[in-house]
Amino acid sequence: MRPLHLWQALPRAGYLLSAWPWRAAGYLLSSAPVGCTVLVVLLLGVAVGGVLAVALVGLPLLALLAFSGLPVGALERRRLGLVDRRPAPTAHHPPDAPGLAAWARTRLREQATWRELGFTLVLAVLLWPLDLLVAVVALGVPLGLMSAPIVMATVGDGQEARVIKLWTATSWLEVFGAAALGLLALAVAGYVLGAVAAARLELTRLLIAPVEPEAGERLTELVRSRVRLVDAFEAERRRIERDLHDGAQQRLVALTMTLGMARLDAPPGPLADQLARAHDEAGRALAELRELIQGIHPKVLADYGLGAAVADAADRSAVPVDVTVDLSGRLPEAVEAAAYFVVCEALANIGKHSGATRAAVTGRHEAGRLALEIRDDGSGGAEAGKGSGLTGLADRVSVLDGRISLSSPPGGPTLLRVEIPCEWTERFA
Numbered sequence: 001m002r003p004l005h006l007w008q009a010l011p012r013a014g015y016l017l018s019a020w021p022w023r024a025a026g027y028l029l030s031s032a033p034v035g036c037t038v039l040v041v042l043l044l045g046v047a048v049g050g051v052l053a054v055a056l057v058g059l060p061l062l063a064l065l066a067f068s069g070l071p072v073g074a075l076e077r078r079r080l081g082l083v084d085r086r087p088a089p090t091a092h093h094p095p096d097a098p099g100l101a102a103w104a105r106t107r108l109r110e111q112a113t114w115r116e117l118g119f120t121l122v123l124a125v126l127l128w129p130l131d132l133l134v135a136v137v138a139l140g141v142p143l144g145l146m147s148a149p150i151v152m153a154t155v156g157d158g159q160e161a162r163v164i165k166l167w168t169a170t171s172w173l174e175v176f177g178a179a180a181l182g183l184l185a186l187a188v189a190g191y192v193l194g195a196v197a198a199a200r201l202e203l204t205r206l207l208i209a210p211v212e213p214e215a216g217e218r219l220t221e222l223v224r225s226r227v228r229l230v231d232a233f234e235a236e237r238r239r240i241e242r243d244l245h246d247g248a249q250q251r252l253v254a255l256t257m258t259l260g261m262a263r264l265d266a267p268p269g270p271l272a273d274q275l276a277r278a279h280d281e282a283g284r285a286l287a288e289l290r291e292l293i294q295g296i297h298p299k300v301l302a303d304y305g306l307g308a309a310v311a312d313a314a315d316r317s318a319v320p321v322d323v324t325v326d327l328s329g330r331l332p333e334a335v336e337a338a339a340y341f342v343v344c345e346a347l348a349n350i351g352k353h354s355g356a357t358r359a360a361v362t363g364r365h366e367a368g369r370l371a372l373e374i375r376d377d378g379s380g381g382a383e384a385g386k387g388s389g390l391t392g393l394a395d396r397v398s399v400l401d402g403r404i405s406l407s408s409p410p411g412g413p414t415l416l417r418v419e420i421p422c423e424w425t426e427r428f429a
Contacts, residue, residue: 024197035128069116145182318351354378380412
């Protein structure tokens with residue numbers, strides 16, 4: 001496959017015979033005129049603007065220097081083509097409205113503008129001298145050694161030759177030996193130039209031409225969208241819980257009472273038996289609906305908070321549970337819901353699979369984090385990814401920037417720890 005950039009070309013066997021070493025040399029050498037020009041322009045701009053600032057005329061000129069990175073960034077993205085065939089897109093966005101004021105406002109708000117300004121300053125002060133130094137030394141030493149025979153034949157009249165100003169060769173054997181050494185040094189210089197130019201291009205890409213310039217913004221938006229989805233999901237759960245509680249449950253209660261009254265008034269016989277069965281079925285349906293509502297979003301969690309909800313879940317657990325949840329206020333709804341359902345899932349797993357005789361739930365808020373621990377004295381060997389139901393809950397906790405850790409060695413005990421960063425939304429008196 002054809003190399004797209006220097007890092008791909010450097011390890012290849014035919015690198016020295018390709019155009020990449022010369023591309024690298026051209027890239028580093030062309031940095032000097034660009035950097036010199038930028039340095040002169042910046043110095044003149046600061047000097048003139050500083051002098052005219054006394055009369056306030058120079059202030060706009062100094063302000064314009066904030067945009068000096070834009071043309072430099074555009075030029076550097078084009079120069080990247082010498083050593084990098086990948087696209088070099090701009091990270092700038094189009095203005096949100098026509099006109100110079102909208103353009104300036106958009107540019108000043110973008111991180112790309114300030115990254116390019118920083119790159120421009122580094123280029124003017126540091127990068128171009130280093131690029132020039134590396135290129136001159138890497139090319140000058142080998143070429144100086146290789147030119148020793150020519151120098152001896154012309155300037156030295158066949159008697160002597162000054163080799164790169166380090167020693168004087170007085171025989172043809174020495175100068176041809178220097179030329180052979182220069183040829184070897186040129187091969188080494190090809191790799192040196194390539195490595196330095198490759199590092200330089202990566203620095204340039206990082207600052208002004210990332211391969212995916214909006215990756216950070218997209219990641220931030222993705223995290224925000226996931227949080228919004230969690231909030232919307234919680235709101236929908238609460239809406240369904242209210243609808244079932246205030247609608248279907250109340251109707252079932254009324255139906256159960258009506259069937260109960262009819263059962264009392266009916267004379268013994270087939271009709272009374274049918275009413276009794278219907279009354280029992282309505283009672284079981286009501287119990288199942290209440291359990292469903294409890295699983296969707298328990299009212300105790302919405303009304304009294306996480307501590308009370310965990311205590312209620314412990315009371316319904318098949319295994320005796322000691323609860324020590326020390327919370328002096330209310331936490332964000334999404335945090336309370338995620339923590340509650342983790343506790344419920346953990347207690348359900350303890351009752352079904354662990355063989356434990358006792359469990360404990362502890363919780364506290366410290367250093368801006370909610371920390372919950374669920375322990376049991378069961379047989380251990382639990383794994384989060386094997387049908388325990390904790391994998392989905394772990395994903396839900398991770399959306400809140402939290403984490404779940406599970407320790408369950410064979411033979412027990414098992415410890416499940418949940419940490420979610422959050423702050424109080426309400427403090428109890």
